[in-house]
Amino acid sequence: MYTFDPNHPYTIVHPLEGESIASFLYRFRQAKGNRISSARQLGEILEVGTVINRWEDLLFGGRKPKQKQVEALSKATRVEVDRLWQMFPPKGEQSQPNTIRICAACCLEDSYHRIAWQFHSTAGCDRHRLRLLPRCWACEKDFSVEALLKELRCVHCGMSFKSMVKKQKPY
Numbered sequence: 001m002y003t004f005d006p007n008h009p010y011t012i013v014h015p016l017e018g019e020s021i022a023s024f025l026y027r028f029r030q031a032k033g034n035r036i037s038s039a040r041q042l043g044e045i046l047e048v049g050t051v052i053n054r055w056e057d058l059l060f061g062g063r064k065p066k067q068k069q070v071e072a073l074s075k076a077t078r079v080e081v082d083r084l085w086q087m088f089p090p091k092g093e094q095s096q097p098n099t100i101r102i103c104a105a106c107c108l109e110d111s112y113h114r115i116a117w118q119f120h121s122t123a124g125c126d127r128h129r130l131r132l133l134p135r136c137w138a139c140e141k142d143f144s145v146e147a148l149l150k151e152l153r154c155v156h157c158g159m160s161f162k163s164m165v166k167k168q169k170p171y
């Protein structure tokens with residue numbers, strides 16, 4: 001059994017600018033020395049049930065994230081509670097479940113999932129003045145948070161993010 005021992009804490013993973021909680025959780029679990037194989041396992045370690053699965057799937061409606069759960073995550077990750085909250089949608093902000101939208105230009109600079117891409121209110125990327133892609137331009141399959149961290153292309157058909165940037169409309 002894998003239990004959390006505060007005397008032997010996990011490798012620290014620093015949140016990236018605008019990063020989503022899903023992206024952070026993947027990086028934390030898979031960081032060298034951590035190797036927490038699943039969201040479920042991390043949930044068990046933190047004693048928060050299945051909320052980690054929901055956060056990795058970017059599901060924030062219904063059962064909202066709770067302060068206690070975020071505090072448990074803070075203890076294990078040693079990232080401040082306030083900083084962890086920044087990776088969730090702010091109060092009053094509706095976020096899209098399931099569909100992961102991306103700015104391919106942002107990914108080319110640094111490939112990870114940004115929380116703002118999930119907000120209904122986000123029409124495009126302010127940095128590049130481009131509309132977000134709701135799915136792969138070529139094969140129309142969904143993007144995944146985990147794949148974004150590893151590959152600068154669609155993992156289904158291989159279309160590169162470099163080519164996808166050219167398909168993003170200005171806004």
Ligand SMILES: [Zn+2]
Nearest residue numbers: 103106125128
């Ligand atoms: Zn961008």
Ligand SMILES: [Zn+2]
Nearest residue numbers: 136139154157
């Ligand atoms: Zn594709």
